Amino acid sequence: MHKDNEKMKSEIIRRSGVNPSKCMRCGKCSGTCPAYDEMEYHPHQFVYMVESGDIEPLLSSESLYKCLSCFACVDRCPRGVEPAKLVEAVRLSVIRQQGANHLTANDIPEMLDPDLPQQAIVSAFRKYTK
């Protein structure tokens, strides 16, 4: 594994508290994911790519913001890998950088959907901005 990749991997693992090498590649996370079709990289691929240090493509992927943080994958993973926490850790490493907010508060009103639960809006703020 390349040195930079190694470093990034250990950073993601440290931040998420997830051990991706526990994965047995069953794909239950992707089988359970409600946002699967929206995502470029699916939960099981997230785990695999972090495990193999291939994190660069994840950083620039829209998938980071498509994950609903519903934690269904975390709940159902038989090996206790917690893929959503990995997604969150990768997302944090992007939006924590200067000016890297995915959304600003001003963008939100026009995106609002009357059916959207309040909880999702709050969670979006948490997820997409510093």
Place this chain on the structure above:
Amino acid sequence: MQVNEYRPLIVAFCCNWCSYAGADLAGNNRLNYPADVKIIRVPCSCRVNPMFILRAFQRGADGVIICGCHPGDCHYTSGNYYTRRRMALLFSMLDYLGIERERTRLEWVSAAEGAKFAATMNDFAETVAALGENKRLEDLRCKK
């Protein structure tokens, strides 16, 4: 016998089923280790009473090593687990008494690990030799 170089005195307790057999295997394969190591055979590492170790130190041993089966492989199912706990306590007490931690060791050696046995003994003898003579627990009254 006049020996110029200081050689430590090391007592090794080996369980009959794994480590003693491992020592035999080291012999079969002619793997050298220092003659400073003298082995005492016990049925199981859990037979090693901490008293025996204190006694050895009292009588002038420079190092004591206890060898047992790997955890989970004990001939008596759980003997080495007792050893592990007892030795943890004993070692911390010896530390308190001022005996260097390096003078005692607990090692798992299976009957197939002749090479590991020899390597362990070489390493241990070297470590103990580097520490020099053990003066702390020797009972002066026993010294002739």
Place this chain on the structure above:
Amino acid sequence: MQRIGVFVCWCGTNIAGTVDVAAVSEALKSEPGVVFSTNYQYMCSQAGQDIIKDAVKEHNLTGIVVCSCSPRMHEATFRKTAAAAGLNPYMVEIANIREQCSWVHKDMLTGTEKAIILGKAAVAKVNLNTPLTPGESPVTKRALVIGGGIAGIQTALDIADAGFPVDIVEKNPTIGGKMAQLDKTFPTLDCAACILTPKMVDVAQHENIRIFSYSEVEEIGGFVGNFDVKIKKKARFVKEDICTGCGACVEKCPMKKIPNEFNLGMDNRRAVYIPFAQAVPKVATIDPSACNMLKSGKCGICSKVCTAGAIDYKQKDELIEEKYGAIVVATGFNPISMDKFDEFAYNQSRDVITSLEFERLTNAAGPTQGKLLRPSDLEHPHTIVFVQCVGSRCDACAEKGKEYCSKICCMYTAKHAMLVRDKYPDTEVYVFYIDVRTPGKNFDEFYRRAVEEYGVRYIKGMVGKITPEGDKLKVQASDLLADKQLHIDADLVVLAAAIEPDKTARPLATMLTASMDTNDFFTEAHPKLRPVESPTAGVFLSGTCQGPKDIPETVSQASAAAAKVIGLLVKDKLTGNPCIASPNELMCNGCSSCERVCPYGAITYIDKEFPQPDRTVAVRRVAQVNPAVCQGCGACTVACMSGAMDLRGFMSSQIIAEVDAICK
């Protein structure tokens, strides 16, 4: 004072090459107790042994030290020599000056020096040796088999065929176990009942076998060769010896809505029932929790219709006490509960079933007479989804599921899928797998046939969620190879639930003082070399109580356990190892520390009377070691706070003498 003879072996040049053997025998001459010391080329040869025998007679030796190869090599040889010379064999000690001296040291000087020290240690030990005699205990020539599934049946038949009486204890009203519930068996697809029921009949008719059905083991005492067992024969309210199994009572019983355990609750039975047509013993049993007569005294129909007069509402639990020489555990397995797997909707839809339920559903004697109809509306399912590894191979920290692979699911799922496609080619069959594990004779071929000949669609991936919607089950799953999420409208979903040891195993292990792993599987004495014995002497393991197994493996293990039992029962007496723990009763303070560390349950406490100097008698609690059970590990000797417990052959004083000799 001992009279010790020292015999130093050259072992050709093996020892003599690096050790000055003459110097060793000379140096040891002056050790305390030594009255004779010599060296010889090959001590283990006939001539060498004769030297020892002659010396014993000539010098009236009471102890022998042989400085030679490892005791693991020739200790037994020299003990026999000592015995031949009229000496107690345990008065022999070996100083290992070959493997642990001459072979590992190159220098003659250090080699000789160390050999002398090792010899001194052995002499110091022999000075404290005492003659030991191995204990003997008689063997009760009867075996107990706990569990009447295929494992228990096979073990019992093999032991009984060898001529020993066997009792089978089965908690259910009939023997047969899980195999009786199966439909076909992989990889040959012969029907389980066709191969099992003849064996059940053999058991019933065997003159050496007694079946205690509807019974449980209540208490186990004693030790190898001499177990005392109490068996509770639960009241079945039917006289077993009179009932003909005609079923008239079953037909007339008005209580019709009791879930039928044998069909896993997929249909109903009566309050009085015979689990299945080929049950052994074929007698009716009244379920006291459902019977009106037993609950309120109102009914009594079964008693009226029984022409044999077998019904007995006043029957009580019966306690049977019996002695056994050996005990075989064959308690088997159960599928785990699906309650915690909400995502699979097992509790929301009747059309989500476990594989064992599927077995009943396709069984000709099952609730649908073998027609594949889904439980909710008895319609023929057109799309069936099989989910593998449900609860198997889970993380140790996860709250649901088991860490291990249940081993049998890959094969039975292939079997189920194949059978469905064979009988109903219009059915779509999907199998979601993580890995397909088929190690076994003709196993992979079987799985390939399911795919290639029967067109079962194997999809690498896992089902994430099942949602019942109308009469369909919406299955959402991943297809990892196609990198797609699949949505399948299924009619029936079959979950390959993990298997776990039966719940009765844990309390039984406690009674037997047999060890278990964290998953409640019984531990074997050695994972490779003693796979059918428990570390507890006289307790043997048969079938899935030791770990997940399929039928062929279970049967081989059952026969292996039987062979071990027979090997034990043919002996008239058991000769123990004399190197066992022995407490000094006068020093014992009755603290129970030794009892708690003993891995074999060899230590018990008794109240013993001790005469006092003033001629009164004091009663004190003291430890007792059972010589037939103790294996001589010595764990108790260190745990003993008062120093009362010692290990014969490896006494504390002996080991300290060795330490002193080495450190001198």
